[in-house]
Amino acid sequence: MAKPKQKKKKQKAQAQEQAQFDILHKVKSSFLGKLEALWRIRVMLAFWGIWLCINLDLIPEKCNEDVLCQLILERMLQTPLAIISIYIIAGFLQVASGLVLRLTWTLMVMVWPQWFLGILFPEERSVKQYVHLYGVVKEHKPRSGRKLIVCTKYGIHLWRGFIEVVVKAHRCNRSWGGKFSMQDLRLCGHRCRITREATCDGTYANLLLDLSTLADLLVRHFKDNGGPIDYIKELYSGMKNPDGLSSPAPTKEQFLKFLENHPALCSARQRIIFIFELYQAYESMDDKTEKQLVDIALAGITVGAWVRQTLNDNTAVLVKVLTYQKRNQNNTAPVYDEQNASELFRFLRNFHAHGGERKANGDQCMHDLEDLEYVSAYAHSTFICNLICQLIVHTDMSKSFQYAWKNYTEHTDF
Secondary structure (H helix, E strand, O other): OHHHHHHHHHHHHHHHHHHHHHHHHHHHHHHHHHHHHHHHHHHHHHHHHHHHHHOHHHOOOOOOHHHHHHHHHHHHHHOHHHHHHHHHHHHHHHHOOHHHHHHHHHHHHHHHHHHHHHHHOOOEEEHHHHHHHHOOEEEEOOOOOOOEEEEOHHHHHHHHHHHHHHHHHHHOOEEOOOOOOHHHEEEEOOEEEEOOOOOEEOOHHHHHHHHHHHHHHHHHHOEEOOEEOHHHHHHHHHHHOHHHOOOOOOOHHHHHHHHHOOHHHOOHHHHHHHHHHHHHHHHOOOOHHHHHHHHHHHHOOOOOOHHHHHHHHOOHHHHHHHOOOOOOOOOOOOOOOOOOHHHHHHHHHHHHHHOOOOOOOOOOOOOOHHHHHHHHHHHOHHHHHHHHHHHHHHHOOOHHHHHHHHHHHOOOOO
16 A cells, blocks of 8 residues: 555646646746747847938938828838738748748848838939839820821829929019039829029029929930930920910919929820810800900910811821711811811810710721720810810909819829
């Protein structure tokens, strides 16, 4: 009987020793785990500090919360592979151990700060680098007619961004007086800025100098056959000589309203829909005084031989609308008065409404709706710019035009 009792005591003592050993092992493991976690944090913070010091010059001088949020979203949308790689590394860390784990953590903390800083503070680029990276013009060839060189959304953003910088400085009573160069034009992501300090007074004369200089610097990237492409040519001319935009010459407020919403700064679709809605508003006017103001605006526009020019260009989709008669679908003679600006206004409206329809024989004159938008918008770019400016000067785009103007000026990065 003594032996079983001694055996039980021995087993109990061994169990107590094992329990004490397990407790010590758990404490030791926990302590070592905490040490390893602290080591990881220290290494990560060390590399973060090193990368912050190296990349400190990439941080913009003025960067508020709104700008940071915009930059983060822009960069994250542009770098999906970087996001995926972070998830892959995180998953790998779940199964890695020992030396592999430490090496992986080291690599991660070396790469992560640089990538994350790239999200927060994108590297600044020159205009030349931006043009090379994104492309600001593209070629569009409709089914019939001449080849068109048109702005991409990045080209439109480039013009709009720097015009906003100059106009905003003027409204804050600051200006460069036209004294800045291409090296001063920088882009952080898609955010434009002029690095040179604006030390001149924000007078209207200085604003015109700034716009003239800006036009000369940017237009070189938007040329075809030696000259500016269609809408950029009109924008360039307006920035160089605002007084020549309309008769009478626009006031400062009218000029800025036109400039900030210039047809060159909108998509082809925005332009042609705007012309369509303007004509609809014009036709539905009940106020004779208001309609008379529009007639005066149209009378101040010289349209030239637009019918003959359209026929000579031989763009099938334009000629089809130019000669269309409901009762005689085989008609080949133009049905619009060449000398009347209101007739060209009506033609553009009809083109937007009926340009996509097939010929009487069933032939289609365009590839898709993009053809319709580009052909109509670029065939009469001078008239469309003059029309909008004249209507701003004479009607301020109010009353009947207010709804169409609101839709047109809600710019989007299409």
